[in-house]
Amino acid sequence: MTANSEIDMPAQTAGITHSEVTSVEPAIAVNNLNIYYDKFLAVRDVTIEIAPRSITALIGPSGCGKSTFLRSLNRMHEVIPKAHVEGVVQLNGEDIYRPDVDPVTVRRRIGMVFQRPNPFPTMSIYENVLAGMRLNANRLSKPDADEIVEHSLTGANLWGEVKDRLDNPGSSLSGGQQQRLCIARAIAVEPEVLLMDEPCSALDPISTMAIEALMEQLKDQFTIVIVTHNMQQAARVSERTAFFNIDGPGQPGHIVEMDLTEKMFSNPQEKATSDYVTGRFG
Amino acid sequence: MTATMSPPQSQVSSLTTGKMHRAIPFAICAFSVAVGVVAVYSIGGFKWGWMAIVGAHLYLLLVTIASRVIEDRRQATDRAMRTVMTIAFTTVTIPLISVFWKVIAEGASRFDRKFFTGGMRITPEDMLAQMEGAAVGGALHAMVGTLIITAIAGIISVPLGLLTAIYLVEYGKGKLASAVTRMVDVMTGIPSIVAGLFAYALFELFLGPGTRSGLSGGVALSLLMTPVVVRSSEEMLRLVPNELREASLALGVAKWRTILKVVLPTAIAGILTGITLAVARVIGETAPLLVTAGVAQDINLNPFSGRMTTLPVFSYYEYVQPGVPPETGIARAWGAALMLVMIVAVLFTAARIMSHVLKPKGLK
């Protein structure tokens, strides 16, 4: 089944190959999701399931809509005016796009780490970790706050490096440390899912390794979805990989196939996938 | 200084031949100044202004001729233009220095206790003292008035302007936003006296003709101040990287909290700077207050009724209606002018310092 033939087919049977069906209840289930910017269809007809407590990588050429898709998973794409979706995204069986659901609540449960480290410049390292609570005016006792900071920074493999200078501004850290601070900030609010949008693309190789090692640890507690343009990274860290593609400029992005990472890189079902992972395009 | 970047002249180089030795312009300069001084002195005595004018023009002429002879036409034009620019800049700094010099020289004489402790309610004894040339009367009522009216303007303009800027940057995308932007744009150029007339007309419609009050003065000033606050705050809010908003939203923080706790603190240095400059702009306004708040002899603490004097209006009236003999009134006018210039300079400097000190370390 080629990518082109999908267009004419009814959505339900659109040919995304799921050779490996997750045996457990999925953390996130996406059904026939179309994502629009105003009238422009950016991503069409995505149906995938994301397994809990594992790492799922989204790969594909630039402009194929993988970041847009990722941002639709915690309704961050709504920050852009007139962006909206059709279809269903379920978090543990609950539709996050139901009309009475506040996107703010969704984002508390599905955290996000961005491409470039973005600690709050007005806050210290300590305050940055607590930002999720403090900004929501949750009252914390000092011991509780200390506990959360230490726990989150430890979880982000940063505690040892910063424990003596928690009052320094977050921006005083190196790029890789800043990104781990952002991860600590995201996990401090104890989300169920962690979305990562090319978290290493602005970092040097050493920092990248540190983040990858961290992801390996975090997947015991969190469901992680990572967008990466780096196929080696996807191969190194993820259990499952989804390949997104685009037919041409102005066309909507769509998912080509999703499978266990091992299989995607050794024996993909679609030609487009094998072309991409072997470096023939993109 | 590309033109004078040449190695020592002892080395003969193809790159330096045909260039004027760098000492020549200095020599011409010294010669021109000397000629200017001597020529002007021999004709009309020691007039430093004329000396400078003659010297500068002579230098311009000679350096161009020298360059034309030693170098070429293109270099001559270049040197001439460089000289013209420098002369123009110097010309502009002269009035600036002159203003400060004059204001300090004339105003300092009235920086006495009476000036800061009393108003203009002048007793018969004061009148007599004034006839004999003593310094009487003070500007306390004008200082208090300035404080009250500027505070009113600030209380109206800052929240209104800041919230509007927030609307424009964080919420507004449609027709309303572009209408507001255009209106604010146009209104930054509104003549200040028109703002005064507007406030007068507004209060006249509601409170009857001839109303003068501190409040209407404050409203007039806020009309001038609000556009400035909107523009500068908007600019500063737009400088806050979008990534910070996203980081906060992704933590499940509501938008209004994101704006109040992340966006505003990040932009606060610039916003405060803008507000300070806006205050500096309106605190020296005379015309709108002339028609709205009027002039009073005494301290008036009630902005809702009665006339209220501010420093600029006080300075104006003391100059144009100085009383008898005029020297004492004019001295009061200069005193108020000095006070005003000092306030503006302090605000101006404070704004500069603020924008450096308060800026979050993480932002370039």
Added chain:
Amino acid sequence: MSQPVAQEKINKAPTSVPDRLFSSLSRASAVTILLVLSGVAFFLTIVGWSGMFGDIEGMSGSDNFLEYVGPLVFGTVYSATLALLIATPLAFAVALFISHYAPRRLAQTLGYVVDLLAAIPSVVFGIWGITVVAPLMSKNVYPWANDNLSFIPFFSGTASTSGRTMLTAGMVLAMMILPIITAISREVFLQTPRLHEEASLALGATKWEMIRQAVVPYGRSGVISGAMLGLGRALGETMAVAIILSPSDGYFWSILTNQNSNTIASNIALKFPEAYGLDVNRLIATGLVLFLLSFGVNMLARRVANSGFSGAAG
């Protein structure tokens, strides 16, 4: 698939009460500003109406409104134009000096100095103008100009000995609008693409040739719009003119005499405090004329600015 069904979904997303409160509050502020600012012309028209068309007998001076406001409009435009003619070349040179000639480290401080000029209250400029500029000019320049240049109509008439002339007013106004023209010109000069500058220099151009080839064409529209904004400000400037000028009723071209057309703003400042009855309304009506005048000039300035810094293309 072409028509998104979920269009309304974005608007329906429920937001918390404080969120809605805050956004309506900021929206309300924006609407308030819009209303108030557009109310300026409205209120001036209402109150000024009887000044334009009311009973002339009730006003001092029995000419009709057009005859009343005519010389004032003339004086306003004349003094502002004079100021513009003096300030623009100076501002152009100063802006270029700061952006391209002064050492980089000094440039910021020099910019600050020029900005400081803008911050000086106009009443201070006025008093300074009449005590420093006016006597200086009337002693040193005006007699000479009057003797030697009186064949030009502008310099004819009896030279003022007090210096309270249109030229003095124009010079002080020029000092007051110079900072704004300088600031805007400097901004566009600094934005000249480095590539254009370097391309020119690499061809062996001298600094001035580079400026003529790369900087001036690029910044032309910026200078023009800065000058227009300066003109707008000069039109509305009140105190300096009110203090310096010795006004008369009528149209006067000569810039060295004691007979000068007054400006709208200065006329209001001089007459308003003592005015009563319909005279007040007439003054407010002249204010409306001034508002429209400066509004027009400002719109023109924006149009020039928005036409883009397209000089670079030509």
